[in-house]
Amino acid sequence: MRFPVVIGLLLLALVLSGCVQSQLKTRDTSQIAPTSxxxxxxxxxxxxxxxDGKPIIRLYSTTWCxxxxxINDTFNxxxxxxxxQGKIVAMHWDVDIKDDQFTPKIDDDFPVSELELFQSVNPNGTIPTYVFGCKYYRVGNGFETQDDLDAEAGEFKALIEKLLAESDSN
Known part of the structure; x- marks a missing residue:
């Protein structure tokens, strides 16, 4: 009697695991203006x-950090x-579970090209690491000691606007 129940539960787990989607957690930052x-x-x-003609913005992080x-919800x-708005491509890699938060399904692969980019700007592999348009980077949070998520959002926006202007001029 227990065997069919165990098999049934295993099959249910397999079916459900294929349906799992990553849930993008965000914070409303629409009222925050670009800063410096x-x-x-x-x-x-x-x-x-x-x-597709849009700058690629990346954050490399982990689920436990x-x-x-x-910074998670503000960056997202x-x-x-x-x-x-169709202006950028965003990737938010949780490197410990090999998942890009901006894809609808949980990924199970961390592309070699992403690992190479991450290591090129941050050989120590610390997190969080940001790469904006392959032209600007930062290791760590800029305003965490001040607990200022709005300053983070304002700087992200300023840098994206700069990348968009540079892209248009090329």
Whole structure:
């Protein structure tokens, strides 16, 4: 009697695991204006990387990192604004589980090209690490010690606007 129940539960688990979707957590950042760019560094001689003519914005984080959790919803909120407007491509990689939060299904692969980019700007592999358009990067949060998520959002927006202007001029 227990065997059919166990088999049934296993089959149910398999079916449900195929239906699991990552849930994008966001914060409404629409009322926050772009500010200035103070905490990002320029990657020398870098070209803006694009997909379908849009700059690619990346965050590399993990599910267990408290600094990543602190910035998660704000980063995702800003990126979602620009993605919804069709201006950028956003990727938010939880490297510990190999998932891009901006894809509807939980991924099970962390592309080699993403790992190479992550390691090129941050050889120590610490998180969070941001790469905006393959031209600007930052390791760590810029305003966490001040607990200022609005400053983070404002700087993200300023840098995206800068990338969009640079993309248009090329």
């Amino acid at each position: 760019i103070t905490t990002f560094q320029v990657i020398s001689n870098a070209e803006i990387c694009q997909q 408290p600094h990543c959790k602190w 909120g800003v990126m979602k604004e620009y993605v919804d």
